Amino acid sequence: MTDDLLATGDRIALRFPARGDLIVLARLVTSAVSARAGFDIEELEDLRLAVGELCLLTLQGSDARTGDLCLELTVLGDALGAECILERAAPADVVGPENAESARLSEQILGALVDEHGRESQNGSVRAWLRKRPAGHAE
Amino acid sequence: MDQEFHIEERASTSPPVIAVCGEIDVATAPQLRECLHRVIAHGEATVVLDLLGVTFLDSTALGVLVGALKRCRELGGDLHVVVADPRIVKIFEITGLTNVFTIADSLQAAGAS
Numbered sequence: 601m602t603d604d605l606l607a608t609g610d611r612i613a614l615r616f617p618a619r620g621d622l623i624v625l626a627r628l629v630t631s632a633v634s635a636r637a638g639f640d641i642e643e644l645e646d647l648r649l650a651v652g653e654l655c656l657l658t659l660q661g662s663d664a665r666t667g668d669l670c671l672e673l674t675v676l677g678d679a680l681g682a683e684c685i686l687e688r689a690a691p692a693d694v695v696g697p698e699n700a701e702s703a704r705l706s707e708q709i710l711g712a713l714v715d716e717h718g719r720e721s722q723n724g725s726v727r728a729w730l731r732k733r734p735a736g737h738a739e
Numbered sequence: 740m741d742q743e744f745h746i747e748e749r750a751s752t753s754p755p756v757i758a759v760c761g762e763i764d765v766a767t768a769p770q771l772r773e774c775l776h777r778v779i780a781h782g783e784a785t786v787v788l789d790l791l792g793v794t795f796l797d798s799t800a801l802g803v804l805v806g807a808l809k810r811c812r813e814l815g816g817d818l819h820v821v822v823a824d825p826r827i828v829k830i831f832e833i834t835g836l837t838n839v840f841t842i843a844d845s846l847q848a849a850g851a852s
Contacts, residue, residue, distance in 0.1 A: 620764075620765035620766055620799075621765070621766035623764065623765060623766075624762070624764065624766065627795075645826055648795075649795070649797065649830070652764065652797050653797060653798055656765060656797065656798060656799065699802070701801075701802045701805055701806070702798045702799050702801070702802035703798075705798035705801050705802060705834050706798040708833065708834045708835070709797075709798060709830065709833060709834060712833035712834075713833070
């Protein structure tokens, strides 16, 4: 099992059409990477949920029908980092109240499950990121 | 392997029960929204949502539940959520929704008969 562990600096990247129904791919990859980065089963579940929310937050407010979502997971010295980027994102035509509520809930979930997270948009691109340390590495 | 997403309406019970299995996420939540809207629009102010078979839910799913709860309460009813899996309960807890929804750990406790 130890041989399966990822090393500091290892990166796993996933690129897929920015469709909500494909976010399951990001969750699957996150589970596999988290297990190989030394996280326990509860933390793995937290990361799976958190990265799904990160993808949703990246898509929030964007019309992503023509773009790709790029997820990169990086094994850091004391944490797992995830970065999600949507390039050439056009603003969505309509952002309904339910979407706004979901975005608020995404922020709450990320705030509770990971150590750091953020979202920024610039020049038509949206970038969201998170970092989570395994138990015992909390600052 | 996760259970496939599935919704079952039990309209013969009082209050009606909507049972969901599998993962409720941005891809499947619209089906749940449509089902809840249909049942509530049919005149049911109180609905029991059985999530005992749910293995995952995200913020999109929670948004659908909050929307349905508002509709139920506007009609003088409520949305009872049945959930027992600690992973699912945790999602309600960290979003503060345990203080918003009436949550039970069994159908009996939710008043479904």
